[in-house]
Amino acid sequence: MKKRFRAAFMLLAGAMLLLSACQEKPAEKKLEKVRIAEVTRSIFYAPEYVALAKGFFKEEGLDVELTTTWGGDKTMTALLSNGADIALVGSETSIYVHAQGSNDPVINFAQLTQTDGTFLVSRTKVDNFTWDMLKGKTFLGQRKGGMPQMAGEFVLKKHGIDPHKDLNLIQNVDFANIANAFAGGTGEFVQLFEPTASIFEKEGKGHIVASFGTESGHIPYTTFMAKESYMKKNRATVEKFTKAVYKAQQWVEKTDSKEIAKAIAPYFDDTELDIIETVVDRYKSQGSFATDPILDEDEWNNLQNIMDEAGELPQRIEYKTLVNTEIAEKVK
Structure with missing residues (x-):
């Protein structure tokens, strides 16, 4: 009788401990899905891959799905048709879209590269x-x-x-x-x-x-952008996203090219590690990677001057019309 009582007591105690452990374990936070369409796969975009590889997006509660769309036209089509939430592409594309009379302008909110590549x-x-x-x-x-x-x-x-x-x-x-x-x-x-x-x-x-x-010189060569409607509806998400990008930019700025190359190597299976390191070093040395996500007005004007010189500027667009730096400035 005593043995049976002891066994029952131990089973009950075990069950209570298990229940207690389950109650104490915090619920796993669900990540929010964000879809990026990048214009091409390039070492030029190293901070983006660092943000993914180092888990900076996940730290902000985001599950980022990256798709390479291979071309500015295809990237903007993906964004405008809601096939992507955020696009990584040249800022000139937002000017082209706006010139066509879009009712939902594409807004540049976080700069990734600041020179030609x-x-x-x-x-x-x-x-x-x-x-x-x-x-x-x-x-x-x-x-x-x-x-x-x-x-x-x-x-x-x-x-x-x-x-x-x-x-x-x-x-x-x-x-x-x-x-x-x-x-x-x-x-x-x-x-x-x-x-x-x-x-x-x-x-x-x-x-x-x-x-x-x-x-x-400095131009907003590649930026993260989203439709104005998406940014208004998902401001907190865009802020978390920008925060992760800024973390990656700072990490790239402070880290040597060899470590950066190792971090982003999984995104470039067909490229030898020494080549990745050489490329990262070359881009770092000429200041191609933006060190913060703020796209400033001088860069915007330089972009339009270059487009105008090439005969490709459909119309001059005011800086504040297609650039939102509020989130980037808050994050920084």
Whole structure:
């Protein structure tokens, strides 16, 4: 009888302990889903991948779903059709949308990169490069109307080169095929993004001779943006998102390129770690990664000047019309 009583008592005590443990365990917080459409997959966007890899979005209670949409037009279509909540794309796209008479403007709320991300690559090794060496040469440029092409032309004109008269300018090659066209023998110079520029240099297919990012100055090259209606309805979410981005920007600013490369490597399976490190270091050294999410007015005006110079600015848009810095300033 005593044995049965003792056994029953122990079972009851165990059950009470288990119940107590269950009651004391805090309920797991449900993460809020946020869908990002990024214009391309690029080491240029390192802070975005850091925010994902280091769990900064999750720390803010966000479950971020990242989709690469491969092109500005497709990215904006995803955002405008509610296929994405937030877009990572060039700020010029918000100007194009606004010029078309949108009733729900796309608002730039957090800047990620603050320079152009392309480099001038020469087929042959050039010692003591000067920009006038491009005159009379075949130049394989970027797609007309895109920010790389506009920034590229802006830099060329800055150095006294008319891209449409002083060069044999090729602009009819799709973005995805520019590198292959150059590798196949087209052009004496080419404007390339990383990591392709560094890969070509490592493989002896080309030589980096200049940076368009350094030459074109600070511009809101890539920003996080959302429809005005989404921002009004989900202000707290956008604030949490911006906070995570800022954490990542600060981490990138304070961390060496080798550690950054290791953190973002899972997002670039086809790129060797040493190349990722080289690219990150190059972008860090020229200040391409914004150190905070604030898009300032001088950058906005510089962007429109570059677009205007290229003949691609549909109309000049006031800074406060398409830029909201309230959240970024609060986060900072």
